[in-house]
Amino acid sequence: MKFQYLSACLASLAAVSNVNAAPHKDPEAIATKQINQMDAKYKQYIQDTIKTRKTGCTSKNIIKRQEWGSLSKPERKSYIDAVYCLQKKAPQGRNKGIPGSQSRFDDFAGTHIQQAPFVHFSGLFFHFHRYFVWLYEKALREECGYKGAQPYWDWTLSWKDPSKSTVFDGSPYSLGSNGKKVPHGPTTIRAYGIVMDIPPGTGGGCVEKGPFSQDKYTLSLGPNVFEPYGPDGGLGYNPRCLKRDLNPYWTNNTRPAKVLEALTACQDIGCFDTIVESLDGTHAGGHFGQGGMGLDTFASPGDPAFWLHHGQVDRMWSLWQGQNPRNRTLQTAQTGTAFNNPPSANVTLNTLVDAGIVGEKKSVKDVSSTIDGPFCYMYV
Numbered sequence: 226m227k228f229q230y231l232s233a234c235l236a237s238l239a240a241v242s243n244v245n246a247a248p249h250k251d252p253e254a255i256a257t258k259q260i261n262q263m264d265a266k267y268k269q270y271i272q273d274t275i276k277t278r279k280t281g282c283t284s285k286n287i288i289k290r291q292e293w294g295s296l297s298k299p300e301r302k303s304y305i306d307a308v309y310c311l312q313k314k315a316p317q318g319r320n321k322g323i324p325g326s327q328s329r330f331d332d333f334a335g336t337h338i339q340q341a342p343f344v345h346f347s348g349l350f351f352h353f354h355r356y357f358v359w360l361y362e363k364a365l366r367e368e369c370g371y372k373g374a375q376p377y378w379d380w381t382l383s384w385k386d387p388s389k390s391t392v393f394d395g396s397p398y399s400l401g402s403n404g405k406k407v408p409h410g411p412t413t414i415r416a417y418g419i420v421m422d423i424p425p426g427t428g429g430g431c432v433e434k435g436p437f438s439q440d441k442y443t444l445s446l447g448p449n450v451f452e453p454y455g456p457d458g459g460l461g462y463n464p465r466c467l468k469r470d471l472n473p474y475w476t477n478n479t480r481p482a483k484v485l486e487a488l489t490a491c492q493d494i495g496c497f498d499t500i501v502e503s504l505d506g507t508h509a510g511g512h513f514g515q516g517g518m519g520l521d522t523f524a525s526p527g528d529p530a531f532w533l534h535h536g537q538v539d540r541m542w543s544l545w546q547g548q549n550p551r552n553r554t555l556q557t558a559q560t561g562t563a564f565n566n567p568p569s570a571n572v573t574l575n576t577l578v579d580a581g582i583v584g585e586k587k588s589v590k591d592v593s594s595t596i597d598g599p600f601c602y603m604y605v
């Protein structure tokens with residue numbers, strides 16, 4: 226029965242020789258269409274809310290975050306140059322708990338290592354990462370003269386083969402290529418009480434081509450969750466190349482149907498978080514699909530692609546909030562430690578989000594909206 230349906234479907238696809246012409250047969254095309262409708266509803270909400278405003282976040286000053294591939298080549302170049310700039314700026318964290326930091330860029334990676342046990346598998350996951358990406362965007366703009374917005378990586382455009390993504394295609398307008406293909410076994414990761422073997426992907430060595438390849442970027446911090454561990458709990462200086470290991474097995478978990486499932490399954494943020502952070506969910510799919518530093522749930526911001534991946538995670542939260550903003554924007558759930566271990570207080574709107582040395586503490590309430598608190602941006 227299943228096979229008959231499949232062959233009929235393939236026959237009809239072959240007949241029109243255009244997958245998009247038969248969207249009723251392709252579950253991913255159907256999911257994409259529904260995600261686009263949710264995206265339109267989200268944008269409408271933001272635009273309707275700010276259009277009559279004279280002060281605060283208005284339609285004049287809102288920052289519009291775009292998908293990486295929709296930026297022009299000069300725009301992508303200016304983003305890459307700003308990241309290089311941050312990687313050359315003097316660190317501020319060396320005598321503040323991040324002894325291995327060589328730059329402002331490393332300050333951010335070190336802050337993530339420090340905060341990791343509180344901001345993953347917890348009620349602070351979305352809040353911390355929203356604030357953290359915003360602080361990074363702010364540093365690029367204010368410390369490195371970047372004029373644009375933080376871009377995002379829409380995984381659903383490249384889930385079948387991430388090496389074809391504009392983020393990882395290795396061109397001068399990407400964030401560098403896959404890692405060099407080197408034979409290797411699985412990587413065992415240990416974090417938050419989880420032990421997991423990640424099977425090898427399609428690369429595994431140093432980024433070969435494009436920005437952030439071996440000759441252009443040296444990673445300073447980590448690893449924290451796989452061997453050989455870096456010194457001082459990953460916060461010491463451990464110079465080496467940036468590795469990647471693009472892996473379609475994992476990016477399969479970022480396909481449109483998975484994104485749609487996460488966006489539609491839950492009315493409450495605890496449920497939504499559990500689906501997004503699940504090991505077979507979209508968040509892990511993007512990290513593990515990138516491989517290399519992406520496997521390190523503590524030190525992963527050392528790969529510049531982290532910031533585009535978490536742009537998309539934040540976009541998913543924004544889309545979910547935007548479907549029922551009055552109910553969902555200020556929801557909280559869970560506690561402030563991974564799997565509530567060790568046990569900690571419930572997260573409330575007054576809980577403080579700690580950004581260590583890269584930003585002052587802000588309340589959960591303040592970072593819950595991208596337009597009502599100190600932030601003023603949207604995803605387009």
Ligand SMILES: *[C@@H]1O[C@H](CO)[C@@H](O)[C@H](O)[C@H]1NC(C)=O
Pocket residue numbers: 473474477
């Ligand atoms: C992706 O995952 C689905 C569901 O787990 C599976 O049916 C499918 O074969 C996978 N596709 C690829 C290309 O691995």
Ligand SMILES: *[C@@H]1O[C@H](CO)[C@@H](O)[C@H](O)[C@H]1NC(C)=O
Pocket residue numbers: 492551552553555556
């Ligand atoms: C949101 O809606 C749910 C029911 O779907 C309700 O239980 C909850 O109290 C609402 N939350 C807020 C913050 O309005």
Ligand SMILES: *[C@@H]1O[C@H](CO)[C@@H](O)[C@H](O)[C@H]1NC(C)=O
Pocket residue numbers: 571
């Ligand atoms: C924390 O949240 C749980 C689940 O929502 C609730 O059962 C518990 O009473 C809360 N604890 C406190 C101290 O508010």
Ligand SMILES: [Cu+2]
Pocket residue numbers: 337344345354522
């Ligand atoms: Cu994180």
